[in-house]
Amino acid sequence: MVMEAVDEAKKSTLRRQHIPMEYVPGLPMLSVRGGELCMILPWLRYRATGKVDGTLVFPVRYITVCTLPERMLVEFRDLAYDPHFAGLDFGRACGTFRHEAVKDLDRKAYMSLRENALTLMGRLASAQISDSTWGDTDEKALRESLSRLIEPSLSGIYRHLEPDFYNKYLSVEKYLTDDGQNKE
Amino acid sequence: MAKIKNKDFLKPSGQCSPQEPRSTEKGSSAPRKGPAPVSAERAELLRKCSEAATALRELGMKGPAHRIESLMAKTRDERFTVAFVGEFSRGKSTLINSLLGADVLPASALPTTALITRVGYGRTPLLITLNPDGSREGSYPLDKEAWKILKIDNFNSSGDSREGSAAIKVPVKWLGQYGVILLDTPGAGDLQEGRMKSVARALLASDAAVITVDATQPLSLSEQSFVQQKVLGARTPFLAVAVTKLDLVPLPERDRQMDYIVKLMRSRKWNFPVVIAGAGVQMPSDKYNNVNGSARLRVLIEEWTENPRREALVSGWLAANVTQVLDMAESLLADRKKIAGAKGEEQLRLRERRLEALAELQKGWGELREEMTRRCEAATAEFDSKLKQAAESMTERLQHEVDRFPEPKRWVEKEYNFRVRGELSALSQALDAWASRTVARDQAWLNGRLQRQFRTILSVETGSIGQFDDSLAYTSGESLDLEDLRQSQKRANVATMALGLGAAVALASVGGFIPLATMGVSGGAGLWSRSVFEKKIERQREEVCRLVAGEVPRIIREASSDSRSRLRGMYAEILAEAMRREQEWLAMQRDMISSERDTSADELSAKTDEALRRIAAIKRAIPQV
Ligand SMILES: Nc1nc2c(ncn2[C@@H]2O[C@H](COP(=O)(O)OP(=O)(O)OP(=O)(O)O)[C@@H](O)[C@H]2O)c(=O)[nH]1
Ligand SMILES: [Mg+2]
Numbered sequence: 001m002v003m004e005a006v007d008e009a010k011k012s013t014l015r016r017q018h019i020p021m022e023y024v025p026g027l028p029m030l031s032v033r034g035g036e037l038c039m040i041l042p043w044l045r046y047r048a049t050g051k052v053d054g055t056l057v058f059p060v061r062y063i064t065v066c067t068l069p070e071r072m073l074v075e076f077r078d079l080a081y082d083p084h085f086a087g088l089d090f091g092r093a094c095g096t097f098r099h100e101a102v103k104d105l106d107r108k109a110y111m112s113l114r115e116n117a118l119t120l121m122g123r124l125a126s127a128q129i130s131d132s133t134w135g136d137t138d139e140k141a142l143r144e145s146l147s148r149l150i151e152p153s154l155s156g157i158y159r160h161l162e163p164d165f166y167n168k169y170l171s172v173e174k175y176l177t178d179d180g181q182n183k184e
Numbered sequence: 185m186a187k188i189k190n191k192d193f194l195k196p197s198g199q200c201s202p203q204e205p206r207s208t209e210k211g212s213s214a215p216r217k218g219p220a221p222v223s224a225e226r227a228e229l230l231r232k233c234s235e236a237a238t239a240l241r242e243l244g245m246k247g248p249a250h251r252i253e254s255l256m257a258k259t260r261d262e263r264f265t266v267a268f269v270g271e272f273s274r275g276k277s278t279l280i281n282s283l284l285g286a287d288v289l290p291a292s293a294l295p296t297t298a299l300i301t302r303v304g305y306g307r308t309p310l311l312i313t314l315n316p317d318g319s320r321e322g323s324y325p326l327d328k329e330a331w332k333i334l335k336i337d338n339f340n341s342s343g344d345s346r347e348g349s350a351a352i353k354v355p356v357k358w359l360g361q362y363g364v365i366l367l368d369t370p371g372a373g374d375l376q377e378g379r380m381k382s383v384a385r386a387l388l389a390s391d392a393a394v395i396t397v398d399a400t401q402p403l404s405l406s407e408q409s410f411v412q413q414k415v416l417g418a419r420t421p422f423l424a425v426a427v428t429k430l431d432l433v434p435l436p437e438r439d440r441q442m443d444y445i446v447k448l449m450r451s452r453k454w455n456f457p458v459v460i461a462g463a464g465v466q467m468p469s470d471k472y473n474n475v476n477g478s479a480r481l482r483v484l485i486e487e488w489t490e491n492p493r494r495e496a497l498v499s500g501w502l503a504a505n506v507t508q509v510l511d512m513a514e515s516l517l518a519d520r521k522k523i524a525g526a527k528g529e530e531q532l533r534l535r536e537r538r539l540e541a542l543a544e545l546q547k548g549w550g551e552l553r554e555e556m557t558r559r560c561e562a563a564t565a566e567f568d569s570k571l572k573q574a575a576e577s578m579t580e581r582l583q584h585e586v587d588r589f590p591e592p593k594r595w596v597e598k599e600y601n602f603r604v605r606g607e608l609s610a611l612s613q614a615l616d617a618w619a620s621r622t623v624a625r626d627q628a629w630l631n632g633r634l635q636r637q638f639r640t641i642l643s644v645e646t647g648s649i650g651q652f653d654d655s656l657a658y659t660s661g662e663s664l665d666l667e668d669l670r671q672s673q674k675r676a677n678v679a680t681m682a683l684g685l686g687a688a689v690a691l692a693s694v695g696g697f698i699p700l701a702t703m704g705v706s707g708g709a710g711l712w713s714r715s716v717f718e719k720k721i722e723r724q725r726e727e728v729c730r731l732v733a734g735e736v737p738r739i740i741r742e743a744s745s746d747s748r749s750r751l752r753g754m755y756a757e758i759l760a761e762a763m764r765r766e767q768e769w770l771a772m773q774r775d776m777i778s779s780e781r782d783t784s785a786d787e788l789s790a791k792t793d794e795a796l797r798r799i800a801a802i803k804r805a806i807p808q809v
Contacts, residue, residue, distance in 0.1 A: 030194065031194070032188065032191050032192075032193070032194060035188060035191055036188065037188045082224070083224040083227065084224055100473070100474070128188050128189055128190065128193055129187065129188055129189065156487075159487075160492070162194075163492045163493075164194035164195055165194050168194055
């Protein structure tokens, strides 16, 4: 459900008209707004420098929010006009790709990790509005892939956009894992 | 639209200590220039509040206007306090210095820090010493000379801890930007009960705690119990462990040492972040890169200060209190309208009766205060008797154990300390719950009485309560809102209304529960054991039982003395707050009555209508959090 919504957002008129071409979708987040299940999709840009692991990551600039499963657009925001991010320089890179947690992944593995995460997120969304199942292992798997995928340099922004989702799935257990080791 | 099953599915489940987002890569939070931004919501709220103050002033209500302004000032001045705690020489002061980028605090291999020291932003460096009551004792330029004051060498030889505290101002921009106070505390050794208590008190008033753990002797049992009892007991909202002196561990073992600490924390369910103190300790692998260096701690603290939950609490406190002031003003105006609407003679009579009623109300206050004082005494007495019972049953239980234990000597060595701690902690929890209930009950009683008094006054003026709509009578009573504690929402109200901002935020972040006991569990358990060692086995058992009987009541007494005074303090706080509001209300009434004298009834009525409309509009605009 989430993957489809992201795909649709990529092809939407809104994107064509209001979001500069170079911006791509980041990790979507689920949110509850006015009692409705929604998906927040952040948009950001990368700039290749030609160096391996030296691709520049810029701050999330736009967000679109749609309801699930209807995919009705309910918000579009340019964060450059959001007072909370007033001090943020959107023209300056804030990090590089690939970050530590995904350094060992090649393009294919990275894409499949991402795809897997979005599929899981879709199942989480379904479970909120239908009787489909969602268990502890799913929860753990989603947490693991998302917290691995998220760009550390963007976590502050993600956190502000949806603190609950962030705390639950994106921030977790970076320091402490079962065997007392950091994830690599 | 599809129906969502659980709107709160994203909210953290279970206990609501704010889940902390953790820093990872360098600059994990969004890069930022200039001072920490006030959130858009807060800025909007502040704007509305200052509109409210202006409007009230224009309406001639100076008192309430001033009150709103001082509430706003309080939220602006709200600081984020991070307490650094741990045993002696664990590197607390050194760590703070490294965060500040300067040797501001004295640090040495011997027990050093003598006073709880608040380090905050100031344009010129300054050392201020404070008396135990918080008043200023003296101030000094901040140089090595001044360190003598902070250092333990200066200690009086009786070995008792010095009272009072110190405040240091340093021109470190970061502190100002984030409104952060770093709190250096004296090492909380096992045997330093007095000092331990002041550290425990400081923890209760802190927003966050950083526990320093020495990598060369990590998390001894006493350290673990310190964290469990004191730090977790104080329910400080944000926690982290800082590992110091990792550079003293041989290079190849550093990762393993960290693994050990992390695993230990894990096993105790301490799920808070770990950082390595210092300028970036060399490590055998990059496993702990993410957490290496004091700069990581700085990022973590920044993130804490920006936590949306905290932000919401502060805004909520402000909105609730400002609304309350507006309610008060509204009810006064409504009063006035009633009077203005009455005819000549009748009007005069109403005014007279209102003044009389005010005088009576003031008398009534004396009685309420006496009753509350009596209730406080009763609660203290009950507290004491509970302790006495607890001491008796604890003694019995321990003696019973000694009887069954084959070697009393070993029991004293191995079990006694541990058992006393365990018992104390269970007792502490039970007392916590009891105290919350008792204080809440008495608060509710006071509130009920106050509300009735307000109603009486209103009925004097109008001849019957019925003419006033319920919301109005309720509003007046609500100004002392201490009702119905069963509802958790109201509980948050109690926290926000009856306490200062800092305490309100601390309380609300721990779920509206009053953290009271946090009893000292240090005890002298290590001290007496030696005298018992040499005794012969057959006499030992008797000896140990006597020891238990003698020591347990003392330990309990000493451990709880702090809780006892906090219990009394809470009553004093409730009473003082209620009285302050009452006085405010009375003063407003009097102002209003005197201002009515020289205005014609029609004019007054029109003006009052206008004022009521304005206040209602402002009230609507203030979001309730
Ligand atoms: N090598 C090394 N030494 C450290 C480190 N941190 C602290 N020290 C040393 O440890 C000693 C104690 O440090 P302090 O900062 O005074 O410790 P404290 O916790 O403030 O101690 P008290 O004030 O006595 O409670 C000093 O000599 C410091 O120089 C560290 O990370 N590495
Ligand atoms: Mg020190």
